[in-house]
Amino acid sequence: MNISPTPPLLRVEGLSKRFALAGKKGALLHAVDDVSLHIEPGESLGLVGESGCGKSTLVRLLARLLDPSEGRIEFDGLDLATLPARRFARLPQRTLIQMVFQDPSDSLNPRYTARDTVTEPCLLLAGMNRSQADARADEVAQQVGLPAELMSRYPHQLSGGQKARVGIARALAVKPRLLILDEPTAALDVSVQAVVLQLLDRLRREMKLATLFVSHDLNVVRLLTDRVAVMYLGKIVETGPSASVFEQPSHPYTQALVSSIPGLGPRVRLSGEVSSPIDPPREVCRFASRCPAAQDICSRQYPASRDAQGQPVALHHSGHQSACHFAHWPLPAQAA
Amino acid sequence: MNTAQPPLLDVQDFSLEFRTRSGTVNALQGVNLRLHKGEIVGLVGESGSGKSVLSYALLGISDAAAKVTGGSVRFGGMELLQAGKDALSELRGREISMIFQSPRTALNPIRSVGLQIEDVLRRHAMATRGRTGPDQALGFRERAVQALREVAIADPERRFHAYPFELSGGMCQRVMIAIALACRPSLLIADEPTTGLDVTTQASVMDLITALAREREMATLFITHDLALAAEYCDRIVVMHAGHAVESAPTRLLFTQPLHPYTARLMSSTPARDSTLASLLPVPGQLPDLRRSDLPACRFVDRCERAAPRCRESLPPLDSSAEHSTACWFPLNGAAAAELESCP
Amino acid sequence: MSTLKHARHILAENPTTGIATVMFLVFLLMALFGPWLVPFDPLDTSAGKPLSAPGASHWFGTDALGRDIFSRVVVATRLDLGIAFSAVLLSFVIGMPLGLAAGFLGGWWDRIVSRGADTIMAFPLFVLAMGIVAALGNTVGNIILATAVINLPFYIRVARAEANVRRNAGWVEAARLAGNNDLRILAVHVFPNTLPPAMVQVSLNMGWAILNAAGLSFIGLGVRPPEPEWGILVAEGAQFIVSGEWWVSFFPGAVLMLAVFTFNLLGDALRDIFDPRKRT
Numbered sequence: 001m002n003i004s005p006t007p008p009l010l011r012v013e014g015l016s017k018r019f020a021l022a023g024k025k026g027a028l029l030h031a032v033d034d035v036s037l038h039i040e041p042g043e044s045l046g047l048v049g050e051s052g053c054g055k056s057t058l059v060r061l062l063a064r065l066l067d068p069s070e071g072r073i074e075f076d077g078l079d080l081a082t083l084p085a086r087r088f089a090r091l092p093q094r095t096l097i098q099m100v101f102q103d104p105s106d107s108l109n110p111r112y113t114a115r116d117t118v119t120e121p122c123l124l125l126a127g128m129n130r131s132q133a134d135a136r137a138d139e140v141a142q143q144v145g146l147p148a149e150l151m152s153r154y155p156h157q158l159s160g161g162q163k164a165r166v167g168i169a170r171a172l173a174v175k176p177r178l179l180i181l182d183e184p185t186a187a188l189d190v191s192v193q194a195v196v197l198q199l200l201d202r203l204r205r206e207m208k209l210a211t212l213f214v215s216h217d218l219n220v221v222r223l224l225t226d227r228v229a230v231m232y233l234g235k236i237v238e239t240g241p242s243a244s245v246f247e248q249p250s251h252p253y254t255q256a257l258v259s260s261i262p263g264l265g266p267r268v269r270l271s272g273e274v275s276s277p278i279d280p281p282r283e284v285c286r287f288a289s290r291c292p293a294a295q296d297i298c299s300r301q302y303p304a305s306r307d308a309q310g311q312p313v314a315l316h317h318s319g320h321q322s323a324c325h326f327a328h329w330p331l332p333a334q335a336a
Numbered sequence: 337m338n339t340a341q342p343p344l345l346d347v348q349d350f351s352l353e354f355r356t357r358s359g360t361v362n363a364l365q366g367v368n369l370r371l372h373k374g375e376i377v378g379l380v381g382e383s384g385s386g387k388s389v390l391s392y393a394l395l396g397i398s399d400a401a402a403k404v405t406g407g408s409v410r411f412g413g414m415e416l417l418q419a420g421k422d423a424l425s426e427l428r429g430r431e432i433s434m435i436f437q438s439p440r441t442a443l444n445p446i447r448s449v450g451l452q453i454e455d456v457l458r459r460h461a462m463a464t465r466g467r468t469g470p471d472q473a474l475g476f477r478e479r480a481v482q483a484l485r486e487v488a489i490a491d492p493e494r495r496f497h498a499y500p501f502e503l504s505g506g507m508c509q510r511v512m513i514a515i516a517l518a519c520r521p522s523l524l525i526a527d528e529p530t531t532g533l534d535v536t537t538q539a540s541v542m543d544l545i546t547a548l549a550r551e552r553e554m555a556t557l558f559i560t561h562d563l564a565l566a567a568e569y570c571d572r573i574v575v576m577h578a579g580h581a582v583e584s585a586p587t588r589l590l591f592t593q594p595l596h597p598y599t600a601r602l603m604s605s606t607p608a609r610d611s612t613l614a615s616l617l618p619v620p621g622q623l624p625d626l627r628r629s630d631l632p633a634c635r636f637v638d639r640c641e642r643a644a645p646r647c648r649e650s651l652p653p654l655d656s657s658a659e660h661s662t663a664c665w666f667p668l669n670g671a672a673a674a675e676l677e678s679c680p
Numbered sequence: 681m682s683t684l685k686h687a688r689h690i691l692a693e694n695p696t697t698g699i700a701t702v703m704f705l706v707f708l709l710m711a712l713f714g715p716w717l718v719p720f721d722p723l724d725t726s727a728g729k730p731l732s733a734p735g736a737s738h739w740f741g742t743d744a745l746g747r748d749i750f751s752r753v754v755v756a757t758r759l760d761l762g763i764a765f766s767a768v769l770l771s772f773v774i775g776m777p778l779g780l781a782a783g784f785l786g787g788w789w790d791r792i793v794s795r796g797a798d799t800i801m802a803f804p805l806f807v808l809a810m811g812i813v814a815a816l817g818n819t820v821g822n823i824i825l826a827t828a829v830i831n832l833p834f835y836i837r838v839a840r841a842e843a844n845v846r847r848n849a850g851w852v853e854a855a856r857l858a859g860n861n862d863l864r865i866l867a868v869h870v871f872p873n874t875l876p877p878a879m880v881q882v883s884l885n886m887g888w889a890i891l892n893a894a895g896l897s898f899i900g901l902g903v904r905p906p907e908p909e910w911g912i913l914v915a916e917g918a919q920f921i922v923s924g925e926w927w928v929s930f931f932p933g934a935v936l937m938l939a940v941f942t943f944n945l946l947g948d949a950l951r952d953i954f955d956p957r958k959r960t
Binding site: 050189197201218219222257262 | 562564568612
């Protein structure tokens with residue numbers, strides 16, 4: 001068993017978020033369902049999954065923009081889930097967790113200059129006065145490689161890469177302990193993406209920052225993360241060290257995902273309809289309807305997480321584990 | 337694919353500019369491009385490369401501020417730049433079709449998908465190959481359902497009546513493919529058809545497009561910023577940078593022997609299976625401002641480590657008839673000539 | 681680019697905008713300095729022969745009581761613009777926050793505010809204004825109030841729509857992460873971004889408010905004679921149109937029309953000036 005001796009920085013247990021559906025009385029959409037994960041200080045955890053898997057909701061729960069239906073979000077021992085999202089913006093704990101958003105064009109106030117954007121959290125959260133905030137803004141701008149003369153520009157006068165840097169600078173301005181990166185390079189060109197990824201990696205190491213890196217691009221996640229969690233329909237189906245999960249994906253969904261990366265040979269084809277996240281039956285594996293390896297038991301019993309030897313694992317195990325009755329069955333790979 | 341035949345689409349020395357409030361943007365300059373029947377060509381470039389602008393110009397649906405400043409676009413022998421509005425309108429949907437990014441926004445939200453396919457069929461009814469006679473009216477509905485079936489949409493009779501908002505992104509894209517291919521065009525232009533789709537859906541949509549293309553011997557121009565995706569599905573790749581077509585090569589050759597420095601940089605900055613962060617070499621510098629009137633002949637010159645004064649003065653043209661060609665005086669394999677033939 | 685320089689750029693670009701701005705400045709000057717610039721005292725009944733046609737000494741002619749129409753029209757500008765401006769300001773100050781809250785917070789806020797706006801809009805607006813003035817009393821203050829009330833729904837709707845769109849924008853979420861609570865987000869982030877469309881609304885409303893005030897005065901509510909006001913001036917001349925003295929109604933009416941036209945044109949220009957995205 002792999003339990004680290006120091007307590008993790010972030011420990012999430014049994015986190016769920018259910019949305020009531022307009023129109024259908026009593027029907028609930030299980031966006032995030034009983035998710036548990038942890039991040040050690042200075043560690044980078046990747047979160048991958050396709051649209052509708054609930055990763056955006058999970059991210060917003062962790063960033064405390066949304067209140068969970070149940071579960072614990074322990075940060076350094078303090079359960080943040082007990083602090084309501086409505087009031088969280090003004091609490092001192094707000095500086096602990098910050099986020100870089102997906103679309104740099106959408107995440108910057110069009111009427112704020114870059115300087116306004118970066119100094120705002122300093123003024124509101126770090127109790128700085130204007131000159132202190134300006135100094136801090138200059139300092140962090142230099143760290144992210146943003147030339148000083150660009151600080152007085154508006155977003156529409158900046159390139160995609162420059163806007164991305166402003167977003168990163170804003171997140172780092174208040175010295176958070178955990179940085180959530182929500183697809184930070186998805187909207188950028190591939191050459192700019194490389195630069196931003198290298199920057200993020202450098203910052204992470206220099207500042208010993210713990211990060212949660214959310215992306216649909218598996219190649220990118222592999223580069224920047226120590227461990228990775230794979231999400232499907234609100235549940236985490238596989239976690240483990242990044243290299244291990246990508247080289248030897250054990251959950252059938254992860255296998256399909258990894259094989260879909262262009263250029264990697266035969267692809268696992270998924271057929272059938274995605275099952276509904278609305279009132280899902282508790283005992284059925286969510287992936288069963290599309291799984292090429294599904295068996296009878298998959299519709300009768302929700303699989304527990306097991307490690308590579310098939311043994312059940314503890315809640316915050318750091319090794320490679322997946323929630324499948326038949327993990328590691330080699331799937332019949334269909335020819336491309 | 338038979339390159340001995342005359343090309344289906346022959347773009348020569350094509351230049352286009354946009355007149356905007358802040359100046360004239362030289363969006364495309366001297367582009368040479370050829371497509372043969374049945375060939376799948378990938379047009380790869382980053383934002384600002386002009387790839388989408390080129391595709392819109394081919395169809396004659398450019399923005400009002402666009403102005404063609406030179407060159408020719410011949411499709412099946414016909415000069416598109418001199419064709420009248422009616423002639424172009426006849427071509428679109430029937431001979432040349434296009435599928436767009438963001439399928440849900442490209443479809444009419446208040447019309448059922450089946451009817452949207454029928455619309456195309458009706459528009460080109462007179463010229464639709466192989467169907468004549470009194471059963472034409474029934475034919476439209478059936479043909480639309482058939483089109484849905486051909487793009488692997490299950491239960492097509494029922495889905496005929498569905499609206500775009502009821503369908504997933506992947507299904508909307510399939511509908512768009514069905515609309516584009518309903519009249520069996522000979523050229524399909526696919527403008528970033530899988531951007532925004534999940535990676536598993538992306539794979540199945542691309543499989544579908546290429547399968548249909550092969551089956552119907554349809555020439556396909558696949559526009560994307562994703563080099564790996566193009567490598568997976570295209571016979572040949574043309575790389576674009578800042579309005580120029582800089583290299584054209586069969587896929588395998590492009591990856592094993594890239595000639596243009598930009599191509600090499602593009603490949604090295606794309607994370608691949610065995611990359612490490614340190615191994616990613618981004619493209620230095622930035623795109624030149626295309627509004628400048630003093631643009632150098634080679635627009636990559638300020639970002640290139642092999643640049644020489646000659647590169648600012650003139651640029652060798654890309655030879656679209658050669659198998660592997662680049663628009664560079666100092667291509668990476670060291671040959672000074674801009675044209676290369678590769679041994680079979 | 682500073683606001684002023686940007687403003688000049690916008691005005692130079694589009695000739696109709698330039699014309700509208702010039703006209704607006706003319707009206708503004710008339711409103712501010714009118715009483716000192718006019719050749720005759722607007723209330724002086726011995727300025728000239730009653731009902732004399734427009735000529736060299738009386739550009740717009742004289743009315744039935746011998747007063748110079750030109751002077752009356754110019755001096756009336758102050759009252760008309762003043763009423764319209766006050767009404768629009770009142771409407772803006774009350775309507776925008778209500779609309780922003782409704783659009784951004786949703787839920788009960790939205791229901792109450794929207795139903796309120798719907799109730800106002802259920803009435804023919806001019807009739808409602810008449811009713812309010814009749815009920816509260818025949819004063820200029822009540823005209824302003826009535827005009828403000830009937831214009832509220834427009835601001836509520838504009839603010840609500842804009843806030844609703846921006847509610848889910850990335851930068852709103854980012855603002856929460858930066859320490860903004862809902863109130864601050866609305867006031868500091870969302871509101872300035874909703875100004876451009878609101879500015880168009882403000883300008884159009886000015887035109888509408890002028891018409892409204894003139895209309896109420898025309899039917900005898902609100903401003904009382906001999907106070908010069910465009911609506912009253914038109915009313916005073918209405919009976920003379922048939923008998924051939926067209927100028928008594930025509931000139932006040934024409935100036936009224938020009939004023940409304942000016943504000944309509946200005947709406948677009950104002951929006952361009954306030955939109956930072958147009959600054960290149």
